[in-house]
Amino acid sequence: MNLRLTAAVAVGKLLIMALRVVGRAGTTLPGRVALALAPDLISEICRAVDNRIVVTGTNGKTTTSAMLDAVFRSAGQKVVRNVSGANLASGVASSLIEHATLAGHLLADILILELDEAAIPSLAPQVRPRLAVVTNLFRDQLDRFGELDRTATFVRRSLASAREVACLNADDPQVAGFQRSLPDGCRPVMYGVELSAPQQRPVPEHGVGVDVQYCFECGARFFYDFTTYGHLGHYTCPQCSSARPSLHVMGLITGGEEAVGGRVQLRLSGELAREAGVTELEINLRVPGIYNIYNALAAAAAAVASGVAAEDVRAGLEAFTGAFGRMERVQVSSGEFSLALVKNPAGFNEVLRTVQEDAGDKVLVLAVNDHAADGRDISWLWDVQFAQFSDSPEVSFISSGLRAHDMAVRLKYAQVPRERITVVPEPSAAVEAALDSSGGSAEVFVLCTYTAMLSLRSELSSRGAVPDMWKGVR
Amino acid sequence: MRIRIAHLYPDLMNLYGDRGNIIALRRRCEWRGIEVQVEAIDVGGQLGPGDWDLLFIGGGQDRQQELVWRDLQDKKDALLQAAEDGVVMLAVCGGYQLFGRSYQTSVGEQIPGVGIFDMETVAGENRIIGDAVIESSLLLEPRTLVGFENHAGRTRLGEGSRPLGSVLVGRGNNGRDDSEGCVCGNAFGTYLHGSFLPKNPHFTDHLLSRVLERRGESPALASLDDDLEWQAHETARLRARRVTRRFRPRSLR
Numbered sequence: 001m002n003l004r005l006t007a008a009v010a011v012g013k014l015l016i017m018a019l020r021v022v023g024r025a026g027t028t029l030p031g032r033v034a035l036a037l038a039p040d041l042i043s044e045i046c047r048a049v050d051n052r053i054v055v056t057g058t059n060g061k062t063t064t065s066a067m068l069d070a071v072f073r074s075a076g077q078k079v080v081r082n083v084s085g086a087n088l089a090s091g092v093a094s095s096l097i098e099h100a101t102l103a104g105h106l107l108a109d110i111l112i113l114e115l116d117e118a119a120i121p122s123l124a125p126q127v128r129p130r131l132a133v134v135t136n137l138f139r140d141q142l143d144r145f146g147e148l149d150r151t152a153t154f155v156r157r158s159l160a161s162a163r164e165v166a167c168l169n170a171d172d173p174q175v176a177g178f179q180r181s182l183p184d185g186c187r188p189v190m191y192g193v194e195l196s197a198p199q200q201r202p203v204p205e206h207g208v209g210v211d212v213q214y215c216f217e218c219g220a221r222f223f224y225d226f227t228t229y230g231h232l233g234h235y236t237c238p239q240c241s242s243a244r245p246s247l248h249v250m251g252l253i254t255g256g257e258e259a260v261g262g263r264v265q266l267r268l269s270g271e272l273a274r275e276a277g278v279t280e281l282e283i284n285l286r287v288p289g290i291y292n293i294y295n296a297l298a299a300a301a302a303a304v305a306s307g308v309a310a311e312d313v314r315a316g317l318e319a320f321t322g323a324f325g326r327m328e329r330v331q332v333s334s335g336e337f338s339l340a341l342v343k344n345p346a347g348f349n350e351v352l353r354t355v356q357e358d359a360g361d362k363v364l365v366l367a368v369n370d371h372a373a374d375g376r377d378i379s380w381l382w383d384v385q386f387a388q389f390s391d392s393p394e395v396s397f398i399s400s401g402l403r404a405h406d407m408a409v410r411l412k413y414a415q416v417p418r419e420r421i422t423v424v425p426e427p428s429a430a431v432e433a434a435l436d437s438s439g440g441s442a443e444v445f446v447l448c449t450y451t452a453m454l455s456l457r458s459e460l461s462s463r464g465a466v467p468d469m470w471k472g473v474r
Numbered sequence: 475m476r477i478r479i480a481h482l483y484p485d486l487m488n489l490y491g492d493r494g495n496i497i498a499l500r501r502r503c504e505w506r507g508i509e510v511q512v513e514a515i516d517v518g519g520q521l522g523p524g525d526w527d528l529l530f531i532g533g534g535q536d537r538q539q540e541l542v543w544r545d546l547q548d549k550k551d552a553l554l555q556a557a558e559d560g561v562v563m564l565a566v567c568g569g570y571q572l573f574g575r576s577y578q579t580s581v582g583e584q585i586p587g588v589g590i591f592d593m594e595t596v597a598g599e600n601r602i603i604g605d606a607v608i609e610s611s612l613l614l615e616p617r618t619l620v621g622f623e624n625h626a627g628r629t630r631l632g633e634g635s636r637p638l639g640s641v642l643v644g645r646g647n648n649g650r651d652d653s654e655g656c657v658c659g660n661a662f663g664t665y666l667h668g669s670f671l672p673k674n675p676h677f678t679d680h681l682l683s684r685v686l687e688r689r690g691e692s693p694a695l696a697s698l699d700d701d702l703e704w705q706a707h708e709t710a711r712l713r714a715r716r717v718t719r720r721f722r723p724r725s726l727r
């Protein structure tokens with residue numbers, strides 16, 4: 001028995017309990033203290049479970065991890081996963097401590113860790129995952145990550161720690177390129193989307209939410225057969241041979257744009273199809289949006305590559321109803337609303353697109369904070385597309401958060417009429433104002449940056465409307 | 475009346491919501507009944523003399539700026555001529571650096587610039603990141619300009635160059651001499667994004683007035699209801715003070 005580890009775990013567990021008594025989530029401090037006592041804690045605890053999976057990328061980490069969790073559970077496996085958003089070293093350590101025995105053992109079949117892109121260079125070698133998933137790379141919190149190319153370098157290098165499989169999004173040119181630098185013994189599993197009726201979406205206008213458009217090999221501008229989400233899509237380089245690689249896991253979307261509600265046909269090929277014993281699988285997702293189709297594909301790819309039976313993959317994904325703060329339905333005494341996290345242009349655009357699929361009257365609360373966890377630089381709001389709302393009298397806005405006025409200015413310059421923009425800086429007051437003004441006849445959507453969501457949740461949970469953060473997730 | 479705006483490399487140089495600057499220019503014209511035409515100038519694109527009233531270039535990632543500086547060398551003569559003719563220009567962050575005389579990368583490579591601004595930039599060891607407030611050298615009311623800076627380059631202005639302002643909060647051109655940005659005739663350069671123009675409506679209008687003046691029109695602009703813009707300006711000023719206090723230049727401590 002490693003006494004240092006045991007002491008660190010014990011201290012960590014005590015801190016978690018103490019913090020919860022005073023109503024705090026305890027997702028970072030216990031881990032930080034325990035890591036100071038036992039710096040090798042993460043690798044020590046991880047060793048107990050051979051099947052370790054890490055999920056990284058800009059958008060979809062939490063949802064993909066939660067979907068994987070659902071899939072493994074439907075296969076009867078015991079899963080340990082880190083708390084949503086606790087994806088830095090301290091958060092990972094806290095989550096491990098919570099589930100470990102005092103001796104530092106994890107009683108689980110699978111360990112699923114969502115890891116922050118900037119923290120992964122130091123965390124991946126400690127975790128040494130059997131399988132790694134990369135969802136996508138979009139511009140995100142440039143004040144913290146620097147340039148997107150830097151983030152990409154972090155993720156690419158960290159894949160050197162993946163022991164057996166790397167599930168990569170083939171539709172993201174930068175992520176797809178990682179397959180060329182995988183370590184020996186690690187095989188790529190490429191997943192992506194195919195549309196039965198291509199070119200349903202216009203190629204995005206100049207410079208909008210599109211981060212990667214130029215070939216990494218020769219610098220020529222990519223040609224897209226279609227784009228699905230930001231710069232994701234089916235690309236080819238007109239100058240050299242670069243193109244989207246062939247897919248091991250294809251998500252075929254049939255029936256046009258409106259079908260992007262969540263029905264997807266999964267097609268497996270090659271070795272994966274042999275392992276799974278099927279080549280086709282029809283999945284009806286209960287969560288909307290093309291981004292959730294990508295999350296489901298990532299989860300399916302990882303699960304099949306981990307030997308989960310196709311039927312369990314389907315059952316798990318179909319049972320999945322949403323991750324923490326990702327279009328979550330919230331009930332309060334004055335009404336009901338949908339709550340979603342927004343943190344970068346690509347994600348924000350897709351959430352807005354999902355909101356627009358709802359045809360009726362809507363009130364949108366947009367709460368933007370500028371703390372470190374949100375990104376101190378709020379420039380990215382100008383890369384979100386709001387122009388579609390200039391001529392939508394059925395949609396009104398309440399801008400909120402520390403940067404409520406910046407949000408309001410953004411809407412104003414998108415030609416949203418001034419009378420449809422209200423500023424209510426305090427997020428829970430903004431939500432109440434939205435529910436009031438909707439009078440029950442309009443749908444209320446609340447879109448928050450990270451800390452705005454945390455402050456809204458703690459306000460709501462003190463009134464019993466939502467579970468505390470640590471109760472809301474496993 | 476129609477104002478013609480050239481947006482240089484809108485795809486390659488659009489790192490920090492730089493397109494917000496174009497949106498601000500466009501709207502503030504349209505709200506006053508002034509017609510606007512924005513045209514994208516990409517790598518290989520032509521930049522004919524006398525075609526433009528206003529020219530904008532934003533910031534990009536290193537990899538993209540590599541493509542851009544080479545192309546800018548082809549456009550150098552046209553750009554210098556335009557600057558001489560008094561075409562109004564706004565260059566932000568990476569574009570600002572490339573409009574100087576030269577940029578020295580972290581590995582010592584010397585990249586030639588366009589030379590509109592008499593200044594040189596050298597890559598620093600770490601990035602300067604944070605909210606920034608400057609007191610502008612222009613006759614603006616209020617004098618403050620607000621934004622967010624995120625740059626590795628340390629820029630030194632030449633003898634005859636005039637900064638856009640002096641740093642109140644943040645680091646500015648180089649974190650040492652309190653200067654931020656550069657003004658040369660009708661050309662303006664700055665490290666501030668955020669986006670810069672939407673929450674500095676007085677500066678946006680200053681650019682537009684210069685355009686009108688150069689066209690031989692009255693520079694007076696109809697006033698607009700800028701209530702939201704000024705509240706955003708004020709929020710940015712206060713947030714910068716709170717968050718970035720420890721970055722204040724030595725002289726202000």
Ligand SMILES: [Zn+2]
Nearest residue numbers: 215218237240
């Ligand atoms: Zn190519």
